[in-house]
Amino acid sequence: xxxxxxxxxxxxxxxxxxxxxxxxxxxxxxxxxxxxxxxxxxxxxxxxxxxxxxxxxxxxxxxxxxxxxxxxxxxxxxxxxxxxxxxxxxxxxxxxxxxxxxxxxxxxxxxxxxxxxxxxxxxxxxxxxxxxxxxxxxxxxxxxxxxxxxxxxxxxxxxxxxxxxxxxxxxxxxxxxxxxxxxxxxxxxxxxxxxxxxxxxxxxxxxxxxxxxxxxxxxxxxxxxxxxxxxxxxxxxxxxxxxxxxxxxxxxxxxxxxxxxxxxxxxxxxxxxxxxxxxxxxxxxxxxxxxxxxxxxxxxxxxxxxxxxxxxxxxxxxxxxxxxxxxxxxxxxxxxxxxxxxxxxxxxxxxxxxxxxxxxxxxxxxxxxxxxxxxxxxxxxxxxxxxxxxxxxxxxxxxxxxxxxxxxxxxxxxxxxxxxxxxxxxx
Amino acid sequence: xxxxxxxxxxxxxxxxxxxxxxxxxxxxxxxxxxxxxxxxxxxxxxxxxxxxxxxxxxxxxxxxxxxxxxxxxxxxxxxxxxxxxxxxxxxxxxxxxxxxxxxxxxxxxxxxxxxxxxxxxxxxxxxxxxxxxxxxxxxxxxxxxxxxxxxxxxxxxxxxxxxxxxxxxxxxxxxxxxxxxxxxxxxxxxxxxxxxxxxxxxxxxxxxxxxxxxxxxxxxxxxxxxxxxxxxxxxxxxxxxxxxxxxxxxxxxxxxxxxxxxxxxxxxxxxxxx
Numbered sequence: 001x002x003x004x005x006x007x008x009x010x011x012x013x014x015x016x017x018x019x020x021x022x023x024x025x026x027x028x029x030x031x032x033x034x035x036x037x038x039x040x041x042x043x044x045x046x047x048x049x050x051x052x053x054x055x056x057x058x059x060x061x062x063x064x065x066x067x068x069x070x071x072x073x074x075x076x077x078x079x080x081x082x083x084x085x086x087x088x089x090x091x092x093x094x095x096x097x098x099x100x101x102x103x104x105x106x107x108x109x110x111x112x113x114x115x116x117x118x119x120x121x122x123x124x125x126x127x128x129x130x131x132x133x134x135x136x137x138x139x140x141x142x143x144x145x146x147x148x149x150x151x152x153x154x155x156x157x158x159x160x161x162x163x164x165x166x167x168x169x170x171x172x173x174x175x176x177x178x179x180x181x182x183x184x185x186x187x188x189x190x191x192x193x194x195x196x197x198x199x200x201x202x203x204x205x206x207x208x209x210x211x212x213x214x215x216x217x218x219x220x221x222x223x224x225x226x227x228x229x230x231x232x233x234x235x236x237x238x239x240x241x242x243x244x245x246x247x248x249x250x251x252x253x254x255x256x257x258x259x260x261x262x263x264x265x266x267x268x269x270x271x272x273x274x275x276x277x278x279x280x281x282x283x284x285x286x287x288x289x290x291x292x293x294x295x296x297x298x299x300x301x302x303x304x305x306x307x308x309x310x311x312x313x314x315x316x317x318x319x320x321x322x323x324x325x326x327x328x329x330x331x332x333x334x335x336x337x338x339x340x341x342x343x344x345x346x347x348x349x350x351x352x353x354x355x356x357x358x359x360x361x362x363x364x365x366x367x368x369x370x371x372x373x374x375x376x377x378x379x380x381x382x383x384x385x386x387x388x389x390x391x392x393x394x395x396x397x398x399x400x401x402x403x404x405x406x407x408x409x410x411x412x413x414x415x416x417x418x419x420x421x422x423x424x425x426x427x
Numbered sequence: 428x429x430x431x432x433x434x435x436x437x438x439x440x441x442x443x444x445x446x447x448x449x450x451x452x453x454x455x456x457x458x459x460x461x462x463x464x465x466x467x468x469x470x471x472x473x474x475x476x477x478x479x480x481x482x483x484x485x486x487x488x489x490x491x492x493x494x495x496x497x498x499x500x501x502x503x504x505x506x507x508x509x510x511x512x513x514x515x516x517x518x519x520x521x522x523x524x525x526x527x528x529x530x531x532x533x534x535x536x537x538x539x540x541x542x543x544x545x546x547x548x549x550x551x552x553x554x555x556x557x558x559x560x561x562x563x564x565x566x567x568x569x570x571x572x573x574x575x576x577x578x579x580x581x582x583x584x585x586x587x588x589x590x591x592x593x594x595x596x597x598x599x600x601x602x603x604x605x606x607x608x609x610x611x612x613x614x615x616x617x618x619x620x621x622x623x624x625x626x627x628x629x630x631x632x633x634x635x636x637x638x639x640x641x642x643x644x645x646x647x648x649x650x651x652x653x654x655x656x657x658x659x660x661x662x663x664x665x666x667x668x669x670x671x672x673x674x675x676x677x678x679x680x681x682x683x684x685x686x687x688x689x690x691x692x693x694x695x696x697x698x699x700x701x
Contacts, residue, residue, distance in 0.1 A: 293584025
């Protein structure tokens with residue numbers, strides 16, 4: 001088996017190069033087809049905003065595939081200078097290539113450690129290649145294993161635990177305060193970009209009412225129309241505060257909008273119990289002393305980012321465990337592949353020996369017919385079988401042992417095995 | 428075999444179940460939850476067998492605490508234990524263990540014990556005891572919810588990382604539960620107490636009077652609950668205060684349960700040894 005990968009990602013290459021060598025969905029089938037024709041191998045291309053990776057495979061160990069051929073293909077396909085491209089492309093072979101894919105699928109090589117999107121992107125890349133007939137048995141086995149590894153990394157280690165975007169952290173806090181949302185009112189103060197993102201996450205909770213309160217009524221109406229909410233003029237801000245259960249504040253105001261005195265006035269008119277305030281504006285819109293963890297839970301952008309950083313730090317603690325899993329799976333993949341190939345060779349060898357033994361024993365029995373008893377015949381046939389088994393046991397065990405050491409060790413012995421016993425390559 | 432079941436058997440079972448739940452916090456393996464569930468079931472069965480065989484008198488703290496612990500263990504098993512992600516059992520099981528410990532600490536069933544209920548006025552007695560037991564159960568559940576509420580509120584006040592540490596229900600859910608507990612406890616307790624006073628008045632020769640410490644403490648408990656209900660319905664009291672008052676009420680309830688009953692069981696049972 002020959003396995004190769006060329007990788008160009010956010011750590012190794014600038015974004016303008018990644019943009020140039022990307023394989024958008026529209027040209028992906030053509031690229032896969034050309035690789036198959038030009039390099040005579042299986043291929044899968046993973047192209048995302050953070051990485052471009054080409055995986056090549058061939059079941060023949062003696063295939064002419066090499067590091068240069070893969071980089072040369074990318075250079076030729078996109079019309080980029082080969083020498084320039086070579087500086088940014090990392091190539092890997094054999095177990096290193098398998099390990100790399102498993103790290104990518106397990107999100108250990110992602111910009112945001114443990115993000116869940118990459119596993120899906122790897123799956124889509126493989127399915128696209130399979131649909132156009134570019135993926136064969138080698139890459140099929142590799143990508144199936146990659147799915148297993150991604151799942152194991154996510155479930156057996158903590159690298160994917162907790163949300164790490166500011167808006168999802170905000171939603172996590174909201175869920176610690178409220179359980180039901182159909183009777184809840186969300187008030188959005190301001191109409192900034194960050195607010196829009198957080199509101200999108202909050203709307204997934206299906207709140208009863210969304211109020212948009214902005215200095216620009218037109219902007220408030222626009223956002224209210226987008227999210228099916230109700231626009232409230234800035235002068236009626238207190239009304240929004242009185243009605244709201246969840247307040248999302250994202251204004252660009254240079255001063256505090258709601259200080260303690262104003263909140264106390266509002267709180268005295270509030271019919272609802274508790275309120276959660278997500279103050280993601282800088283400078284802050286709400287007086288931080290309002291937070292009491294009971295009737296008012298106030299979280300500002302620093303709080304949310306601190307949670308995000310804490311979760312990422314926690315995820316990083318699980319990286320060694322995840323790397324260990326990846327290593328185990330990479331070795332297992334190679335061993336399984338080698339075993340599969342060895343089994344074919346061993347089966348052929350055993351079949352040939354069986355046939356030869358049968359022929360010799362049949363001749364011998366014909367010659368001794370009438371001179372020995374049935375028991376003796378059985379004993380002689382058994383002795384030949386034992387001789388065959390004992391003779392083959394040594395080489396087969398040695399091959400299995402060598403295969404377990406990894407890809408390189410198994411090759412030499414298997415080749416010697418084939419030559420010694422004159423077995424044709426059937427992988 | 429059944430005779431050999433003791434408080435230590437089921438008490439230890441609950442302790443082991445709690446230990447598995449604590450371990451689950453650090454090591455979230457499903458197997459630990461299964462072990463915890465298994466030991467809770469074992470403890471529950473042993474306790475049920477013990478109660479059925481010994482039938483300790485409910486007017487004594489021993490029988491009362493054991494019976495209450497058993498009901499709470501049932502609630503724990505049915506409602507709490509199947510929830511994998513929650514750590515509610517860290518609040519329910521300690522209470523069950525505390526009640527079993529108190530029963531052991533306050534001594535076993537007395538010589539004249541042997542019946543759950545008094546034989547005099549059996550119907551009124553049943554309603555009296557049933558009301559008080561019902562109130563105790565809802566109050567205990569309210570106490571557990573209050574402890575969880577304070578823990579959750581502390582988590583939010585300290586702006587902990589969501590999902591880390593104890594995984595508790597939301598503040599909203601806990602407050603609803605506390606209010607629900609108040610709504611049930613007060614009428615049940617009132618009915619139980621009124622019937623108790625009625626029973627005492629019907630046999631004035633046995634009634635130790637209004638100066639009995641248990642009567643005074645129970646009256647205090649009833650007033651505390653009346654205040655709680657007024658706060659809950661009348662004024663929009665903050666959840667933290669409600670939770671603290673609920674915990675105080677539960678403490679008062681424990682004191683009431685420990686204090687001697689105004690009508691000694693030996694007299695309530697007609698002076699005979701069952």
